[in-house]
Amino acid sequence: MIPPELNYDEVAEKIINFIQERVEEADANGAVVGASGGLDSSVVLVLSVKALGAGRVVALIMPDLSVTPIQDIEHAVQLAKLLGVRYYVVDVRRIYNSYSDIMPFYASDALIPNGNLRARIRMTVLYYYANLRNLLVCGTGDKSEILLGYFTKYGDGAADLLPIADLYKTQVREFARKLDLPKSIIEKPSSPRLWPGQTAEKELGATYDEIDKILYLHVELGKKIEEIIDQTGIESEKVRAIVERFHRSEHKRRLPPIAKIG
Numbered sequence: 001m002i003p004p005e006l007n008y009d010e011v012a013e014k015i016i017n018f019i020q021e022r023v024e025e026a027d028a029n030g031a032v033v034g035a036s037g038g039l040d041s042s043v044v045l046v047l048s049v050k051a052l053g054a055g056r057v058v059a060l061i062m063p064d065l066s067v068t069p070i071q072d073i074e075h076a077v078q079l080a081k082l083l084g085v086r087y088y089v090v091d092v093r094r095i096y097n098s099y100s101d102i103m104p105f106y107a108s109d110a111l112i113p114n115g116n117l118r119a120r121i122r123m124t125v126l127y128y129y130a131n132l133r134n135l136l137v138c139g140t141g142d143k144s145e146i147l148l149g150y151f152t153k154y155g156d157g158a159a160d161l162l163p164i165a166d167l168y169k170t171q172v173r174e175f176a177r178k179l180d181l182p183k184s185i186i187e188k189p190s191s192p193r194l195w196p197g198q199t200a201e202k203e204l205g206a207t208y209d210e211i212d213k214i215l216y217l218h219v220e221l222g223k224k225i226e227e228i229i230d231q232t233g234i235e236s237e238k239v240r241a242i243v244e245r246f247h248r249s250e251h252k253r254r255l256p257p258i259a260k261i262g
Contacts, residue, residue, distance in 0.1 A: 002213045003168050003170065003171060003212055003220075006167075006174075006175075008175050008178040009178075011167070011175060012050070012175075012178075012179070015047050015051075015163045015164070016047060016050050016051040017051075018161070018163060019031065019052065019138070019161065019163055020051050022136060022160070023052060023056075026136055026160070028134055028135055028136045029056060029133060029134045030056030030057055030058070030133075030136075031048050031056065031058075031135055031136050031138045032060060032126055032129055032130050032133070032137055032138065033048055033057065033059050033060070033137075033138045033140065034059075034122055034126050034140060034156070035060065035061050035080060035087065036061070036062075036072060036076060036193065037061070037073060037074070037075035037076035037079070038072065038185070038190060038191070039172060039173060039181075039188065039190060040140040040141065040142050040145075040164060040172060040190075041076075041140040042075075042076075042079055043164060043172055043175060043176050043179065043181065044138050044139075044163050044164060045057070045059055045079060045080070045083065045085070046079075046179050047163055047179075048163070049083045049084075049085060054083055054084040054085045058086050058088070058133070058135065059076065059079075059080045059085050059086070059087040060087070060125060060126055060129060061080070061088065061090070062089075062091075062092050062122045062125055063089070063092070063093075063193075064091070064092050064093045064096060064118055066093050067193055067195060067196055068193050073089065075188075077089070078182070079181075079185070088129075090125055092118060092122060095121050095125075096117060096118055099121075111195055114194075114195070115152075115192070115194025115195050116152045116155055116194070119152035119155030119156050119192065120154060120155040122155065122156070123155050130160075136160040136161060137158070137159045137160045137161075138160070138161060138163060139157075139159025139160070139161065139162040139165070140156070140159075140164070141156065141159070141162055141164070142164050142165065142167055142172050143165055143166055143167055143168045143169075143171075144169040144208060144215060146162075146165055147215050147219060147253075148242070148245050148246060149248070149249020149250075149252040149253070150192075150200065150204065150249075151192075152192075152194075153252050156192070157252065168208075168215065168216065169190065169208040169212060170208055170209060170212045171212075173186060173208075189201065190208070204242075204245075205241055206241070206242060210234050210242075211242055213234065214228055214232070214234065214238070214239055214242045214243065215242065215246065217231065218242075218246065225239055225240055
């Protein structure tokens with residue numbers, strides 16, 4: 001199986017220990033999670049509660065009601081209630097509209113910059129609350145998204161710890177089943193919800209089953225494009241596009257370069 005099957009009991013134990021250690025090292029009171037009602041954030045929220053207890057975890061649900069489906073909000077609220085964590089619903093649309101009203105160069109048709117603005121607004125809300133309550137921000141990015149650069153730099157890519165960043169999306173989905181998350185969350189198509197109708201697989205041009213095979217073979221086993229095509233039977237255009245995206249997004253996985261003086 002590609003990527004390989006994991007022992008999810010061991011995975012849970014390692015991640016729970018990781019969260020506990022990071023919070024203790026930082027002398028923080030707990031963790032805050034941006035809960036979208038999607039797969040990744042739901043898995044992180046559950047693991048955070050297992051690690052710290054419901055009383056030390058807060059969920060911030062940050063829809064933009066012009067973009068976010070009501071169902072996503074309902075799923076996030078239902079999970080927070082089920083876990084017994086404190087949660088807040090913050091409609092970031094009003095903050096977004098303040099930016100669009102103030103900036104003389106705002107462009108309503110700039111799809112990606114405007115979507116990234118929403119992600120960065122959510123980051124500022126998370127860090128404001130974390131700073132207010134001495135909490136760490138638990139990031140919700142998975143390995144597939146990080147390797148693809150499929151996140152907003154200084155938006156959802158900003159976090160104090162990344163509990164599921166060594167798990168591919170398909171592994172996170174299987175992990176969610178083992179954690180007994182609601183079926184409605186497990187089977188929901190992945191989407192950053194940065195603009196109406198956005199879905200990850202449509203935007204990326206391949207399914208996560210295909211993406212994870214390509215990434216695992218190329219990044220972890222060092223396979224070349226032609227070898228991946230031969231081994232998986234995935235269309236060459238998809239393989240090339242995913243491999244190129246991995247290399248093109250390298251800057252998003254690094255700290256900014258420094259001009260060395262001496």
